[in-house]
Amino acid sequence: xxxxxxxxxxxxxxxxxxxxxxxxxxxxxxxxxxxxxxxxxxxxxxxxxxxxxxxxxxxxxxxxxxxxxxxxxxxxxxxxxxxxxxxxxxxxxxxxxxxxxxxxxxxxxxxxxxxxxxxxxxxxxxxxxxxxxxxxxxxxxxxxxxxxxxxxxxxxxxxxxxxxxxxxxxxxxxxxxxxxxxxxxxxxxxxxxxxxxxxxxxxxxxxxxxxxxxxxxxxxxxxxxxxxxxxxxxxxxxxxxxxxxxxxxxxxxxxxxxxxxxxxxxxxxxxxxxxxxxxxxxxxxxxxxxxxxxxxxxxxxxxxxxxxxxxxxxxxxxxxxxxxxxxxxxxxxxxxxxxxxxxxxxxxxxxxxxxxxxxxxxxxxxxxxxxxxxxxxxxxxxxxxxxxxxxxxxxxxxxxxxxxxxxxxxxxxxxxxxxxxxxxxxxxxxxxxxxxxxxxxxxxxxxxxxxxxxx
Amino acid sequence: xxxxxxxxxxxxxxxxxxxxxxxxxxxxxxxxxxxxxxxxxxxxxxxxxxxxxxxxxxxxxxxxxxxxxxxxxxxxxxxxxxxxxxxxxxxxxxxxxxxxxxxxxxxxxxxxxxxxxxxxxxxxxxxxxxxxxxxxxxxxxxxxxxxxxxxxxxxxxxxxxxxxxxxxxxxxxxxxxxxxxxxxxxxxxxxxxxxxxxxxxxxxxxxxxxxxxxxxxxxxxxxxxxxxxxxxxxxxxxxxxxxxxxxxxxxxxxxxxxxxxxxxxxxxxxxxxxxxxxxxxxxxxxxxxxxxxxxxx
Numbered sequence: 001x002x003x004x005x006x007x008x009x010x011x012x013x014x015x016x017x018x019x020x021x022x023x024x025x026x027x028x029x030x031x032x033x034x035x036x037x038x039x040x041x042x043x044x045x046x047x048x049x050x051x052x053x054x055x056x057x058x059x060x061x062x063x064x065x066x067x068x069x070x071x072x073x074x075x076x077x078x079x080x081x082x083x084x085x086x087x088x089x090x091x092x093x094x095x096x097x098x099x100x101x102x103x104x105x106x107x108x109x110x111x112x113x114x115x116x117x118x119x120x121x122x123x124x125x126x127x128x129x130x131x132x133x134x135x136x137x138x139x140x141x142x143x144x145x146x147x148x149x150x151x152x153x154x155x156x157x158x159x160x161x162x163x164x165x166x167x168x169x170x171x172x173x174x175x176x177x178x179x180x181x182x183x184x185x186x187x188x189x190x191x192x193x194x195x196x197x198x199x200x201x202x203x204x205x206x207x208x209x210x211x212x213x214x215x216x217x218x219x220x221x222x223x224x225x226x227x228x229x230x231x232x233x234x235x236x237x238x239x240x241x242x243x244x245x246x247x248x249x250x251x252x253x254x255x256x257x258x259x260x261x262x263x264x265x266x267x268x269x270x271x272x273x274x275x276x277x278x279x280x281x282x283x284x285x286x287x288x289x290x291x292x293x294x295x296x297x298x299x300x301x302x303x304x305x306x307x308x309x310x311x312x313x314x315x316x317x318x319x320x321x322x323x324x325x326x327x328x329x330x331x332x333x334x335x336x337x338x339x340x341x342x343x344x345x346x347x348x349x350x351x352x353x354x355x356x357x358x359x360x361x362x363x364x365x366x367x368x369x370x371x372x373x374x375x376x377x378x379x380x381x382x383x384x385x386x387x388x389x390x391x392x393x394x395x396x397x398x399x400x401x402x403x404x405x406x407x408x409x410x411x412x413x414x415x416x417x418x419x420x421x422x423x424x425x426x427x428x429x430x431x432x433x434x435x436x437x438x439x440x441x442x443x444x445x446x447x448x449x450x451x452x453x454x455x
Numbered sequence: 456x457x458x459x460x461x462x463x464x465x466x467x468x469x470x471x472x473x474x475x476x477x478x479x480x481x482x483x484x485x486x487x488x489x490x491x492x493x494x495x496x497x498x499x500x501x502x503x504x505x506x507x508x509x510x511x512x513x514x515x516x517x518x519x520x521x522x523x524x525x526x527x528x529x530x531x532x533x534x535x536x537x538x539x540x541x542x543x544x545x546x547x548x549x550x551x552x553x554x555x556x557x558x559x560x561x562x563x564x565x566x567x568x569x570x571x572x573x574x575x576x577x578x579x580x581x582x583x584x585x586x587x588x589x590x591x592x593x594x595x596x597x598x599x600x601x602x603x604x605x606x607x608x609x610x611x612x613x614x615x616x617x618x619x620x621x622x623x624x625x626x627x628x629x630x631x632x633x634x635x636x637x638x639x640x641x642x643x644x645x646x647x648x649x650x651x652x653x654x655x656x657x658x659x660x661x662x663x664x665x666x667x668x669x670x671x672x673x674x675x676x677x678x679x680x681x682x683x684x685x686x687x688x689x690x691x692x693x694x695x696x697x698x699x700x701x702x703x704x705x706x707x708x709x710x711x712x713x714x715x716x717x718x719x720x721x722x723x724x725x726x727x728x729x730x731x732x733x734x735x736x737x738x739x740x741x742x743x744x745x746x747x748x749x750x751x752x
């Protein structure tokens with residue numbers, strides 16, 4: 001009894017001693033075996049599938065955005081390329097918001113995609129500076145028909161330091177003022193031509209309980225479109241060029257202050273309704289409000305046209321989707337034909353990958369090919385190809401296509417979306433401060449003070 | 456003789472090696488790396504460039520950092536103030552033996568089974584001002600236009616509400632279990648002394664739950680430093696910076712602005728605040744010498 005109390009576990013210990021040693025040896029052996037097996041497995045897997053090579057030949061990776069409009073077109077182009085090529089292309093798609101992070105992380109690693117989607121400008125530049133992007137200069141000079149096929153104003157956005165680092169993969173995307181014809185007809189209104197017209201419309205629609213301009217303010221890039229257009233209307237494209245060129249004091253330009261004030265006044269006047277800061281674009285909330293006639297107008301990129309066609313087919317077929325240019329400012333210095341938006345999206349090729357050659361060949365063969373361009377046009381886009389308007393005849397979207405083509409063709413300046421043109425860190429500050437400005441949390445002066453400090 | 460035999464049987468240092476190695480690789484090394492990165496300029500590509508204390512100096516001029524610390528503390532306080540009484544009340548109620556309470560508690564615990572992302576997305580849809588519940592019921596709480604997530608003040612309350620909805624069941628579970636541990640004899644003698652239900656709650660249940668309150672509060676406070684995905688999905692820190700907590704500020708600087716150096720400064724700050732807070736809690740609450748509160752039992 002006593003002994004047990006003092007050494008309660010002694011007997012068990014002694015017995016376990018012998019078995020324990022044996023068991024430990026066995027455990028150790030088992031662990032060692034497992035470890036070796038795992039190592040062998042890993043090496044075998046690596047030997048069988050070095051990066052870029054799957055079973056049955058080489059594969060080059062293509063990264064793009066999840067997008068019901070362009071994804072099938074890119075996939076079809078890859079399928080047809082894969083039929084004849086020994087190196088096959090494989091498409092992976094990502095959601096818009098997550099994509100930039102995913103790309104940045106992978107571009108810093110050895111597992112970067114061979115072809116990657118980008119917006120050109122400030123979005124592409126850091127990768128070029130880090131030496132991660134292959135120049136397409138040689139391939140283009142070998143294929144002058146490809147080089148000369150694209151609109152130079154669009155190619156320019158993917159040209160950095162005089163070298164071409166990307167080719168346009170889809171339509172030009174100017175920002176367009178859409179309006180709901182049914183709502184306008186019901187209240188006997190005409191689409192606005194000048195900023196004053198727009199103010200009159202805002203007041204008129206407000207009294208009828210219709211949101212004058214639907215604004216998905218949870219995503220600040222939709223607010224940015226107003227500022228981009230207004231700064232150009234007030235002061236011309238040079239004002240933003242100065243900022244994009246790195247001149248931080250250019251934020252303090254009186255034209256910028258006036259444009260910011262106009263944005264804030266429009267929000268205060270109720271131009272966007274009272275709850276715009278809760279409205280979302282990605283969940284199609286804004287598009288639905290507009291299609292249902294709860295909102296009269298919608299300032300959005302040209303992609304909204306196909307978006308409406310796919311997500312709001314009844315409204316789209318009713319023929320009530322109207323489109324026009326952004327209003328002019330009677331006392332503004334900017335050319336009323338100037339436009340803003342995304343010149344296009346681009347595919348760029350990673351430098352130093354083992355599939356650079358195949359990836360480049362795919363781009364050169366595909367992007368200006370008749371099949372590719374035709375499928376872009378039939379999806380309602382205007383490809384950045386010279387003379388592409390010859391393909392519009394007979395298309396059900398001919399009206400819209402011609403409108404977009406003329407808009408881009410006649411524009412003296414096509415300013416790239418600021419959040420794509422500026423560096424990511426400045427763009428992120430810009431979007432945050434813009435939300436505050438639209439909510440009147442800060443004044444235009446506080447906005448420019450904050451932006452001047454951003455780097 | 457016995458002691459040396461015991462020592463031989465006791466696990467050696469080698470036994471601690473796997474855990475220590477794990478902690479070294481996934482705890483110490485990343486912290487050291489982040490401290491190093493905080494002294495560099497790095498966008499995630501190429502090699503980090505040494506810039507000394509520049510990032511730390513930038514912290515002094517970053518009004519958003521101070522603001523996000525304030526938002527973090529405010530959110531912690533809000534969550535603690537709502538969650539503690541609520542989960543205590545439900546927990547004590549659910550501890551009763553009645554059959555209906557058992558069934559209802561099962562329903563209350565359902566949010567525990569859902570992932571944070573799913574909860575955030577469901578609430579995001581419900582709070583949509585035009586197509587969600589907010590459109591129909593907003594008027595009942597004085598928000599006829601359903602503008603919950605877009606208003607700088609309501610956004611923080613909405614976030615606190617969603618987090619509360621998610622975590623109250625968990626804390627309720629803790630309180631329920633703790634309440635069931637309280638010996639019946641205490642209630643019997645309290646009843647003999649003439650104590651009614653309310654008096655029994657304040658004189659028996661509440662003192663007996665003291666350690667549970669502390670444990671649950673520690674979990675709420677420490678957890679609040681890591682609220683991230685709910686806020687990211689609900690408001691993305693917006694509108695403006697109205698709901699930008701410190702972890703989200705770090706994320707936006709690092710993975711949206713690609714300023715990894717400065718984001719590392721914020722990460723170090725987060726580690727410091729977290730450590731400070733847990734030391735503070737352990738010291739002030741006597742968490743480390745927690746003992747039984749049941750005199751004579």
